[in-house]
Amino acid sequence: MSISENIEKYQNALPENTTLVAVSKTKPVPILMQAYEAGQRVFGENKIQEMVSKWEEMPKDIQWHMIGHVQTNKVKYMAPFVDLIHTVDSLKLLKEINKQAAKHQRVIKCLLQIKIAKEEHKFGLHQTDAWQLLAKDIQDTLPHVSIVGLMGMASFTDDKTQIETEFKTLSNLHQKFIKQHPQLTILSMGMSGDYTLALDHGSTMVRIGSSIFGARNYN
Numbered sequence: 425m426s427i428s429e430n431i432e433k434y435q436n437a438l439p440e441n442t443t444l445v446a447v448s449k450t451k452p453v454p455i456l457m458q459a460y461e462a463g464q465r466v467f468g469e470n471k472i473q474e475m476v477s478k479w480e481e482m483p484k485d486i487q488w489h490m491i492g493h494v495q496t497n498k499v500k501y502m503a504p505f506v507d508l509i510h511t512v513d514s515l516k517l518l519k520e521i522n523k524q525a526a527k528h529q530r531v532i533k534c535l536l537q538i539k540i541a542k543e544e545h546k547f548g549l550h551q552t553d554a555w556q557l558l559a560k561d562i563q564d565t566l567p568h569v570s571i572v573g574l575m576g577m578a579s580f581t582d583d584k585t586q587i588e589t590e591f592k593t594l595s596n597l598h599q600k601f602i603k604q605h606p607q608l609t610i611l612s613m614g615m616s617g618d619y620t621l622a623l624d625h626g627s628t629m630v631r632i633g634s635s636i637f638g639a640r641n642y643n
């Protein structure tokens with residue numbers, strides 16, 4: 425199927441109020457433009473430099489989502505335009521986003537990335553640290569960030585039961601958090617291989633790359 429057919433397929437298959445993030449990392453601008461022309465406006469990238477150069481070249485009504493690990497010293501490059509950062513995993517990073525957003529008179533939306541996978545290398549906050557971070561009334565002290573939800577990545581495995589357990593964990597956590605912090609409406613979970621499971625467990629935002637754009641050569 426073509427890229428535009430893939431976009432249409434997802435737009436039709438996803439429940440209402442579910443956002444499709446087209447994960448376009450490593451793909452060149454003409455490929456992204458095929459998705460754009462099919463109506464896609466939300467794109468996800470995992471490298472700041474790559475996202476900046478695509479933002480410069482592409483139409484300005486695109487919402488750019490950062491889905492990769494963020495180094496504090498690179499926040500400044502995306503602060504003028506990034507719509508949503510999925511991968512906030514420390515107070516230090518949140519403070520830097522606030523500082524850089526202020527320079528552009530912006531409020532940058534953020535998700536707290538929660539570690540749900542078993543693998544050691546996966547980034548993210550532990551549940552208790554995320555809870556403590558939210559308890560600090562950061563929304564009062566950091567007016568240029570807006571924490572709007574949670575994000576998680578399941579283990580890279582074929583074991584559906586394990587993936588499901590991890591999604592359940594995040595979903596339960598989201599339910600608990602939203603009671604205390606009703607602004608945390610977004611639950612970003614699910615990729616090409618596991619998005620239907622994620623939807624079953626309350627995902628409101630899926631990040632789909634390879635099954636829209638085809639396999640990647642790297643990353």
Ligand SMILES: *Cc1c(COP(=O)(O)O)cnc(C)c1O
Binds near residue numbers: 491
């Ligand atoms: C690459 C990536 C995706 C998309 O993965 P696919 O399996 O290609 O759909 C989703 N989320 C994150 C954080 C990624 O880095």
